[in-house]
Amino acid sequence: MTADSGAMIVTLRHVTREYGAAPNLVRAVDDISLSVERGGFVSLFGPSGSGKSTLLNLIGALDRPTNGEIELDGQRLDLLSRDELAQIRLNKIGFIFQAYNLVPVLSAVENVEFVMQLGGVPQGQCRSRAMELLAEVGLAGLEHRRPGELSGGQQQRVAVARAIVDNPALVLADEPTANLDSASAHNLLELMRDLNRSHGVTFIFSTHDKLVMESARRLIELKDGKIISDSCQASH
Amino acid sequence: MIDAQSWLVLWKLASRNVARNRRRTALTTLAVGLGVWTSVALAAFARGISGEMADNAIYDLTGHVQVHHPDYPQDPVVSNSIPDSSAKIMQALPPGVVLGSAARVRVPAVVRSEKKATGVTLVGIDPDAEHGLSFIGDGVISGRPIEGPDDQGIVIGQKLAEHLQTALGRRVVVMSQDVNGKLAERGFRITGIFDAELEATEKAFIFCGRGTAQQLLGLGAQISEISIVGQNRDGADAIVNAVQAAVPEAAVRSWRKAAPFADALLRVQNAFLKFWFLIVVIAVSFGLINTIFMSIFERAREFGLIQSLGMRPHNVIVQVALEAFLVLLGGMVIGNCGAWLTVRALSGGVDLSRFARGMEMMGVSRVVYPTILARDIITANLFVLVLCLLGSLYPAWKASRLPILEALHRTH
Numbered sequence: 233m234t235a236d237s238g239a240m241i242v243t244l245r246h247v248t249r250e251y252g253a254a255p256n257l258v259r260a261v262d263d264i265s266l267s268v269e270r271g272g273f274v275s276l277f278g279p280s281g282s283g284k285s286t287l288l289n290l291i292g293a294l295d296r297p298t299n300g301e302i303e304l305d306g307q308r309l310d311l312l313s314r315d316e317l318a319q320i321r322l323n324k325i326g327f328i329f330q331a332y333n334l335v336p337v338l339s340a341v342e343n344v345e346f347v348m349q350l351g352g353v354p355q356g357q358c359r360s361r362a363m364e365l366l367a368e369v370g371l372a373g374l375e376h377r378r379p380g381e382l383s384g385g386q387q388q389r390v391a392v393a394r395a396i397v398d399n400p401a402l403v404l405a406d407e408p409t410a411n412l413d414s415a416s417a418h419n420l421l422e423l424m425r426d427l428n429r430s431h432g433v434t435f436i437f438s439t440h441d442k443l444v445m446e447s448a449r450r451l452i453e454l455k456d457g458k459i460i461s462d463s464c465q466a467s468h
Numbered sequence: 469m470i471d472a473q474s475w476l477v478l479w480k481l482a483s484r485n486v487a488r489n490r491r492r493t494a495l496t497t498l499a500v501g502l503g504v505w506t507s508v509a510l511a512a513f514a515r516g517i518s519g520e521m522a523d524n525a526i527y528d529l530t531g532h533v534q535v536h537h538p539d540y541p542q543d544p545v546v547s548n549s550i551p552d553s554s555a556k557i558m559q560a561l562p563p564g565v566v567l568g569s570a571a572r573v574r575v576p577a578v579v580r581s582e583k584k585a586t587g588v589t590l591v592g593i594d595p596d597a598e599h600g601l602s603f604i605g606d607g608v609i610s611g612r613p614i615e616g617p618d619d620q621g622i623v624i625g626q627k628l629a630e631h632l633q634t635a636l637g638r639r640v641v642v643m644s645q646d647v648n649g650k651l652a653e654r655g656f657r658i659t660g661i662f663d664a665e666l667e668a669t670e671k672a673f674i675f676c677g678r679g680t681a682q683q684l685l686g687l688g689a690q691i692s693e694i695s696i697v698g699q700n701r702d703g704a705d706a707i708v709n710a711v712q713a714a715v716p717e718a719a720v721r722s723w724r725k726a727a728p729f730a731d732a733l734l735r736v737q738n739a740f741l742k743f744w745f746l747i748v749v750i751a752v753s754f755g756l757i758n759t760i761f762m763s764i765f766e767r768a769r770e771f772g773l774i775q776s777l778g779m780r781p782h783n784v785i786v787q788v789a790l791e792a793f794l795v796l797l798g799g800m801v802i803g804n805c806g807a808w809l810t811v812r813a814l815s816g817g818v819d820l821s822r823f824a825r826g827m828e829m830m831g832v833s834r835v836v837y838p839t840i841l842a843r844d845i846i847t848a849n850l851f852v853l854v855l856c857l858l859g860s861l862y863p864a865w866k867a868s869r870l871p872i873l874e875a876l877h878r879t880h
Contacts, residue, residue, distance in 0.1 A: 289873055318779065322778025322779075336770070338481075346774075349474065
């Protein structure tokens with residue numbers, strides 16, 4: 233795939249991420265170059281330890297590469313400070329974690345509002361937008377429950393709503409269906425695909441789940457930190 | 469800069485996190501409260517002692533301001549006398565600034581009974597001027613007080629009467645030196661016995677009419693001192709300046725210079741209280757910092773999460789500091805209320821009769837009335853608030869520097 237910086241939301245150039253030091257050096261990502269187009273629905277797959285999560289963390293500005301360049305929406309992440317990276321995560325990226333990762337002291341609607349409030353959106357707008365999105369992900373009536381009072385599937389839906397509430401350019405999902413039963417996983421996938429189609433949000437997710445892989449338009453296979461295949465699938 | 473919306477989020481997170489582990493929050497809040505309570509209550513007790521001490525010094529004929537001949541403070545003899553300028557001074561002072569003034573003759577003397585003799589200070593007074601200004605205006609417990617400037621009787625202290633082995637109605641001889649340097653001697657009948665807060669005062673002073681003393685010493689209309697009592701101790705310096713302007717030829721001193729021991733003790737006490745506040749705050753802040761560290765360790769994953777969602781590191785510091793602030797605020801409310809209740813419960817005074825002799829050496833009364841001063845409350849609370857908040861910044865900073873990925877993968 234060739235990089236066209238205008239059409240591409242993410243571009244990686246010769247990115248390497250190493251952990252530890254010799255002789256115990258681990259190269260989790262090994263000289264990867266990759267571009268992802270805007271509006272893409274991309275699945276990273278491969279065996280455990282292949283570098284999927286590390287790659288997502290690098291793209292999501294949660295980690296820094298040992299070598300190489302990462303460009304997100306035209307900005308070089310490897311050159312930014314902690315504060316600037318926090319701003320990038322806030323404004324441009326939505327995260328869906330495997331373990332839901334909701335703030336336990338906030339209710340569902342407050343978890344969704346959280347990102348908007350950090351971005352300085354007025355409270356009235358935050359509340360109405362959060363309520364609207366929770367209804368969209370099928371959680372109407374559960375807005376004021378805290379994470380401990382919601383099922384795994386419901387929590388993951390809250391996490392999806394939180395990820396897209398501030399209209400990010402990119403949503404990163406790390407094994408989003410791993411902790412869900414098949415019915416919840418199917419519903420979640422439908423939801424993400426709807427959002428991808430209707431809102432044009434770019435999704436990149438790592439997965440082992442065949443169902444998830446089948447729903448992706450682009451499949452990138454990783455092994456030992458390297459891309460071993462990169463293919464497009466027929467549109468769903 | 470943190471915008472209003474971010475403050476709202478930070479406040480919400482901080483307040484809910486504080487309420488999350490209620491037992492731990494309650495214990496930490498109580499520890500802070502205990503620190504504030506001991507600081508304020510101890511300060512109130514200490515202020516009670518020092519207030520008594522200073523007031524006793526002032527009430528023992530010192531007053532808030534004294535006017536003397538310039539040489540009198542170093543050599544309080546009869547020749548270092550001044551004209552009575554009380555009226556001129558009172559005219560120079562704005563109305564309401566002082567409660568009153570008293571002109572006195574005050575010289576060293578020897579008093580002798582038929583059995584013993586001892587050195588004392590002979591004080592010639594106008595009793596009408598002394599009411600409310602010194603203990604002698606109200607302190608006679610048997611016999612009668614001095615009734616006017618020309619009263620021919622003498623009033624001595626209870627302890628002095630015991631020492632001289634004399635009693636009411638008996639005669640004593642008072643000897644001093646007159647203005648010409650000759651022996652001035654006269655017999656007096658004891659017409660009154662006074663009781664003072666301090667035994668030392670009862671042994672040190674004898675009182676007669678001011679005119680009688682002037683006649684004995686050949687002073688004419690001259691006096692030894694003018695004692696002025698203002699509304700409170702803190703206003704003394706302003707009175708000194710006004711009086712000095714009115715009588716530039718005289719030596720005008722505030723009670724701080726006239727009773728330097730009391731002043732020095734007050735200063736030492738101020739320093740001691742601040743030192744005590746500091747010790748308490750250090751102890752409290754160690755507990756607080758430890759609790760915050762525990763709380764951060766337990767919530768490392770959440771700190772990773774909120775930073776992964778875009779919260780800036782400095783906002784994390786503010787959130788942790790806000791949590792510390794809430795605990796401190798609760799502790800300060802508990803501590804201040806506890807101290808107020810303690811002082812209220814002791815408003816009838818703390819009886820220190822068992823330590824009366826030791827206390828008396830410092831000029832302190834047998835009964836101490838704890839006094840809460842606004843400045844002690846402010847100082848103690850500011851110490852706790854500012855130093856503990858500064859202490860909380862370290863764990864807060866650590867929380868903001870947690871590697872996000874490492875924090876997100878913590879299992880607790």
